[in-house]
Amino acid sequence: MAAGVAAWLPFARAAAIGWMPVASTPMPPPPREKRRGQDGLIILNVSGSRFQTWRNTLERYPDTLLGSTERDFFFHEESNEYFFDRDPDIFRHILNFYRTGKLHYPRHECISAYDEELAFFGIIPEIIGDCCYEEYKDRRRENTERIQDDEENENSKDMVPPDMSFRETMWRAFENPHTSTMALVFYYVTGFFIAVSVMANVVETVPCRSEQNRAKEVSCGERYSVAFFCLDTACVMIFTVEYLLRLIAAPSRYKFVKSVMSIIDVVAIMPYYIGLVMSDNEDVSGAFVTLRVFRVFRIFKFSRHSAGLRILGYTLKSCASELGFLLFSLTMAIIIFATVMFYAEKGSTSSKFTSIPAAFWYTIVTMTTLGYGDMVPKTIMGKIFGSICSLSGVLVIALPVPVIVSNFSRIYHQSQRAEKRRAQKASKQAGQALVCKTNPTFETQHHHLLHCLEKTTNHEFVDEQTYETSCMEVSLAKASMSRSSSMSSSPHGLSSCCTRRNKRKSFNVPNSNMVAGRRGSIQELSTIQIRERPVNNSRSSLNAKFEETVPLNSEEQSYITAAVISMPTPPVTTPESGALGNCPDFLQSNIVRVSAL
Amino acid sequence: MGVVLGTFSMHTKQVNYRTDKVDDELEMTMVSHRPEGLEQLEAQTNFTKQELQVLYRGFKNECPSGVVNEETFKHIYAQFFPHGDASTYAHYLFNAFDTGNNGSIKFEDFVMGLSTLLRGTVRDKLEWTFHLYDINRDGFINREEMTEIVRAIYDMMGKYTYPALKGDVAKQHVDTFFEKMDKNKDGVVTLEEFVIACQEDENMMRSMQLFENVM
Numbered sequence: 001m002a003a004g005v006a007a008w009l010p011f012a013r014a015a016a017i018g019w020m021p022v023a024s025t026p027m028p029p030p031p032r033e034k035r036r037g038q039d040g041l042i043i044l045n046v047s048g049s050r051f052q053t054w055r056n057t058l059e060r061y062p063d064t065l066l067g068s069t070e071r072d073f074f075f076h077e078e079s080n081e082y083f084f085d086r087d088p089d090i091f092r093h094i095l096n097f098y099r100t101g102k103l104h105y106p107r108h109e110c111i112s113a114y115d116e117e118l119a120f121f122g123i124i125p126e127i128i129g130d131c132c133y134e135e136y137k138d139r140r141r142e143n144t145e146r147i148q149d150d151e152e153n154e155n156s157k158d159m160v161p162p163d164m165s166f167r168e169t170m171w172r173a174f175e176n177p178h179t180s181t182m183a184l185v186f187y188y189v190t191g192f193f194i195a196v197s198v199m200a201n202v203v204e205t206v207p208c209r210s211e212q213n214r215a216k217e218v219s220c221g222e223r224y225s226v227a228f229f230c231l232d233t234a235c236v237m238i239f240t241v242e243y244l245l246r247l248i249a250a251p252s253r254y255k256f257v258k259s260v261m262s263i264i265d266v267v268a269i270m271p272y273y274i275g276l277v278m279s280d281n282e283d284v285s286g287a288f289v290t291l292r293v294f295r296v297f298r299i300f301k302f303s304r305h306s307a308g309l310r311i312l313g314y315t316l317k318s319c320a321s322e323l324g325f326l327l328f329s330l331t332m333a334i335i336i337f338a339t340v341m342f343y344a345e346k347g348s349t350s351s352k353f354t355s356i357p358a359a360f361w362y363t364i365v366t367m368t369t370l371g372y373g374d375m376v377p378k379t380i381m382g383k384i385f386g387s388i389c390s391l392s393g394v395l396v397i398a399l400p401v402p403v404i405v406s407n408f409s410r411i412y413h414q415s416q417r418a419e420k421r422r423a424q425k426a427s428k429q430a431g432q433a434l435v436c437k438t439n440p441t442f443e444t445q446h447h448h449l450l451h452c453l454e455k456t457t458n459h460e461f462v463d464e465q466t467y468e469t470s471c472m473e474v475s476l477a478k479a480s481m482s483r484s485s486s487m488s489s490s491p492h493g494l495s496s497c498c499t500r501r502n503k504r505k506s507f508n509v510p511n512s513n514m515v516a517g518r519r520g521s522i523q524e525l526s527t528i529q530i531r532e533r534p535v536n537n538s539r540s541s542l543n544a545k546f547e548e549t550v551p552l553n554s555e556e557q558s559y560i561t562a563a564v565i566s567m568p569t570p571p572v573t574t575p576e577s578g579a580l581g582n583c584p585d586f587l588q589s590n591i592v593r594v595s596a597l
Numbered sequence: 598m599g600v601v602l603g604t605f606s607m608h609t610k611q612v613n614y615r616t617d618k619v620d621d622e623l624e625m626t627m628v629s630h631r632p633e634g635l636e637q638l639e640a641q642t643n644f645t646k647q648e649l650q651v652l653y654r655g656f657k658n659e660c661p662s663g664v665v666n667e668e669t670f671k672h673i674y675a676q677f678f679p680h681g682d683a684s685t686y687a688h689y690l691f692n693a694f695d696t697g698n699n700g701s702i703k704f705e706d707f708v709m710g711l712s713t714l715l716r717g718t719v720r721d722k723l724e725w726t727f728h729l730y731d732i733n734r735d736g737f738i739n740r741e742e743m744t745e746i747v748r749a750i751y752d753m754m755g756k757y758t759y760p761a762l763k764g765d766v767a768k769q770h771v772d773t774f775f776e777k778m779d780k781n782k783d784g785v786v787t788l789e790e791f792v793i794a795c796q797e798d799e800n801m802m803r804s805m806q807l808f809e810n811v812m
Contacts, residue, residue: 007658007659008655008656008659008673009677010652010711010715012674012677013808014711014714014715014808015714016808017714017722017726017808018689018690018693020726020804021730021774021778021801022746022747022750022770022774023800023804024773025800026803026804029807030807030808446677449677450678453678453750456750457750457751457766457770459751459754459758459759459760460758460759461680461755461757462757462758463757464757466757466759467756467758467759467761470759470760470761
C-alpha cells in the first residue's frame with residue numbers, strides 16, 4: 001500500500017460510522033493506540049548536509065535503519081541530531097523513498113556506491129520504482145559482468161590450480177589459447193592449416209595451363225593432383241588430431257559431441273575419409289565429388305577463432321522469424337507475378353515462358369532488379385505486367401529489408417528486455433513482499449476496520465479454499481437432503497453458493513458429478529484471511545508486537561489479512577486444518593501472488 | 598523542368614503542421630485549489646491546528662491538486678478494502694462529503710465531514726448518516742435507497758465470505774432495518790424516526806462512539 005494512503009485511514013475509519021445503523025450486532029472494540037511522543041521533526045545530518053523530516057515519515061518503514069531503533073546508534077548528543085558519515089547526494093534519494101514510497105535510481109550515480117548506501121540504510125533494491133528499475137538492473141548487470149570478466153582474466157592468467165589433471169589442463173588450453181604458450185602455438189597452427197586447406201580447395205579449381213601445351217585446359221587440381229592430395233591429407237590429419245584431442249579433453253563428452261563446433265569439425269573431415277574408403281568405386285564417384293563440397297565447411301572452423309562470426313550466427317538465428325516472413329511474402333509475390341506473366345505470354349510464339357515454374361526465374365530476376373535479359377516478355381500485356389513486376393519488386397524487396405533490419409535490432413533488444421523484465425518481476429515481487437512492512441499501528445487499525453465491516457454484514461472474510469470447502473459442504477448437505485426429499489430447494493442453494501468457482505483450481509471432490517456444469521470465473525484479487533487462535537508458539541516478532549498493542553483482542557479471534565500485510569506471515573494452522581492440510585504452502589505461495597497494494 | 602518546379606512549389610505550401618494543440622491540453626490539468634486559512638478552518642471545525650495540519654498533509658499527498666475527484670476517491674477508498682468492490686459505497690460516500698454537489702471534494706468539505714463524524718454530537722453524526730443513506734436528498738429513506746446502500750456494503754465484502762453470500766441477504770438486512778426504524782410503517786424513514794430509533798438502540802450508540810479517538 002502506498003505510504004500516503006495510510007494517512008487516509010482515519011477517514012476510512014470515520015466513514016465506517018455509515019455502517020452502524022445497518023449493523024445488527026455490536027462492533028468489536030477499537031485497538032488501543034500506543035500514545036507515541038508527539039510527531040516531531042528529526043534532524044538528519046549527513047556529512048554536513050542537514051535533512052529534516054517528520055518522525056512519522058521515517059517510521060513508515062520500520063524495517064530499515066532510519067525507521068527502527070537502529071538510528072539511535074547514530075544519535076549525536078551535543079547537537080541533538082542524528083549524524084551519518086555517508087554520501088549526502090545519494091542520501092537525498094533514500095530520504096525521498098520515505099517521503100513518497102518510491103525509490104528512484106539516479107542515472108549519474110555509480111551503481112556500486114548506490115548499492116552500498118542502500119545496503120547501509122537497510123533498503124532492498126527490489127523496491128526501486130518501475131521508472132528506474134530497468135536502468136538499475138542493466139547497470140548492475142554490466143557492473144557484475146565487468147567484474148566477472150576482470151576476475152576471469154586475472155584467474156586465467158595467474159592462478160593455475162596445481163592439482164588440475166592433465167585432461168583439465170588440455171581443455172583449458174583449448175578453450176583459452178592465452179593460458180600457455182603451447183596453447184597459443186596450437187591455436188595459430190590450426191588457424192593456419194584451416195586457411196591453407198580452404199585456399200587449396202579454392203585454387204584446386206583454377207584452370208592451369210597444362211604442361212604439354214595442349215589446347216585443353218585442366219584445373220590445377222588435376223594437374224598437381226598429388227601435391228593437392230598431400231596437402232589435403234596433412235590438413236585432415238591435423239584436424240583429426242585436434243578433434244580427437246578435444247574429445248578426450250572435454251569434461252562432458254556427450255555435450256561436446258552435440259555442440260555445433262564439433263559437428264562442423266566432423267563435417268569438415270568426413271569427406272576425406274569417405275573419399276579414401278570409396279575411391280575405387282566408379283559409381284559413387286559422382287557422390288564423392290559432391291562430398292568435396294562439404295570441405296568448404298572448414299571455413300566455419302574459423303568461428304572458433306573469431307567472436308564476430310559467432311555473434312553473426314547467433315544474430316541470424318534469433319532473426320529467423322523475420323527472415324522467414326520476408327521469404328514468405330516474396331514467395332507470394334513471385335507466385336502471383338509468375339502466374340500473371342505466364343498467362344500473359346501464353347499467346348506469343350516462341351515464348352520462353354513455357355510454364356509457371358519457368359516464369360519463376362523471370363519474376364525473381366526482375367523483382368530483385370537483376371534483369372539478366374535471358375527471358376523477356378514479348379506481348380504488350382506481358383510487358384505491362386513485367387514493368388509492374390519490376391516496380392513492385394523494388395517495393396517488396398527494398399522496403400522491408402531496412403524495416404526488417406531495424407525491426408530485428410528493435411526486437412532483439414526488446415526480447416532481451418522482456419526476458420529481463422520477466423526474470424526481474426518474480427524476484428521483484430518476492431522482494432517487495434519481504435520488504436514493505438508497514439506500520440503496525442496502521443495494521444491494527446485497518447484490521448479493526450475490516451472487522452467492523454464483517455460485523456455489519458454478519459459475514460466473515462475467508463480465503464478461497466475455505467470458501468470452496470464450505471461451498472462443498474453446503475452443497476453436499478443439500479444434495480444428501482435433496483436425495484431424500486424433493487429437489488426444489490437445492491438448485492437455488494447450489495447455484496448461488498458455488499456458481500463462481502475458480503476454474504483454475506483443481507479440487508478433489510468425491511462427488512464429482514455435482515460440480516459438473518459449473519461456470520468458472522477467474523478471480524482477480526486473491527487474498528487470504530487466516531483465522532488465528534491466540535496461540536503464542538508460532539509468531540514472528542512483528543506479530544508479538546501486534547499482540548502487545550492489542551491486548552483487548554486477545555479474547556476474541558484476531559484477523560490477519562495477508563493481502564494488506566505484505567510481510568511473510570508465518571504459516572499458522574487454521575481451525576479447519578483437516579480440509580486445509582496444505583494451507584501453509586498455499587499461504588507461502590500466495591504471499592508473493594498477493595494483489596499489490 | 599517548369600512542371601517539376603511547379604509541382605514542388607505546390608507541395609511546400611501545404612506543409613503546415615499544427616503543433617500548438619498539445620500545449621492547450623496541458624494547461625487544463627494544472628488546476629489547483631488552496632484551502633482557506635488555518636484559523637478559519639479551526640473555527641469552523643472541531644479540530645485543533647495540529648490535527649488540521651496532519652490531515653492536510655495526508656490529503657495533499659494523495660491529491661496534490663487540492664481537490665479530490667470521484668475517481669481518485671474511489672481509488673483511495675478501494676485500497677482499504679482489497680477483498681471486494683468498494684466503488685459503489687465510495688460513490689455514496691463521495692456524494693455525502695461533496696456537500697456542494699460540484700463533483701469534487703475540496704479540503705474544506707473533507708475536513709467538515711470528518712469533523713462531524715469524529716467530533717460532532719450524536720445528533721450530528723446521525724444526521725450525517727441519514728444524509729448518506731438518503732441518496733436522492735428528498736428527506737426520506739425508502740426501501741430502494743436502503744437496499745442500494747446495503748448492497749454496496751456487501752459488495753465490499755467480496756466473494757469469499759463465511760458463510761457464503763446468498764442472493765437475498767441484502768433484502769433481509771433492509772427488512773430488519775425498516776422494522777426497527779419505520780415507526781409509523783409508512784414505507785419510508787424520516788430523519789426524526791431515524792434519530793429516535795437510533796438513540797433507542799444501545800448497541801448503535803456505543804458503536805457510534807467507537808471512532809472518537811481515530812485522529
